[in-house]
Amino acid sequence: MESIYDVRFRTLTIHRGQGSERTGKPGVGANPALFWQEWYDGLLETKSEKKGGIVMAENIKWETEIAAALVRARLEKKPVLLDFFNPG
């Protein structure tokens, strides 16, 4: 069974320029965001192996207009998570 340390070592290896065997992507160099995304993907891959090959992660379905979000909030009786982000 591959440990978390093995996954991290594997992604560290990816970022030394060898690329990803899993995705076929080239190494991403010193980009921290891509490093951690690859590291997290590695965790997912390990988790999916434990779950019999099913990757559970899906994306959050973000609203982009506050009016639409508030309409949904009233209908579904839920609060709104408003995230101001820097798209870079």
Added chain:
Amino acid sequence: MDAVTYPNDRVILFITENMIPLRVAFDAQPLSADFNIKWTPAIITLDPDGNEHHRTVGFLAPQELIPSLLLGIGKSYFETDQFDEAIGSLERLLGEYPESGSAPEAIYLRGVCRYKSTQNPEPLKAAYEQLTAEYPSSEWTKRAYPYRLL
């Protein structure tokens, strides 16, 4: 947040089940000015009428984001006088994330909610005693200090 926290399975599940996620750029007007955004990530909990109840600025790991959102939900209920619902969110926070940075404020606020819903001051003193025992250096322990006399 995009690289570590938002892709997390538990974060995705929590947000999908409990909140309406809304994402806008930090400079999107008029929202940025309306909410006085000066730094990102800025994560705000709004009630369905658009009123702000909780805000955090800066990165939060998955094990801190979920309790922070639970605290925001609890504050949203508290500030709209829905004390039982507030206590439910705070109990969940304290049960699932007792080590989080949001836990001391949740203990404080749960004590206040219990007092407001019963008019019995004993929960305020109990909150102080729990904070003193479990989070002695928290600012919320200092804020609860007067309740030791109840």
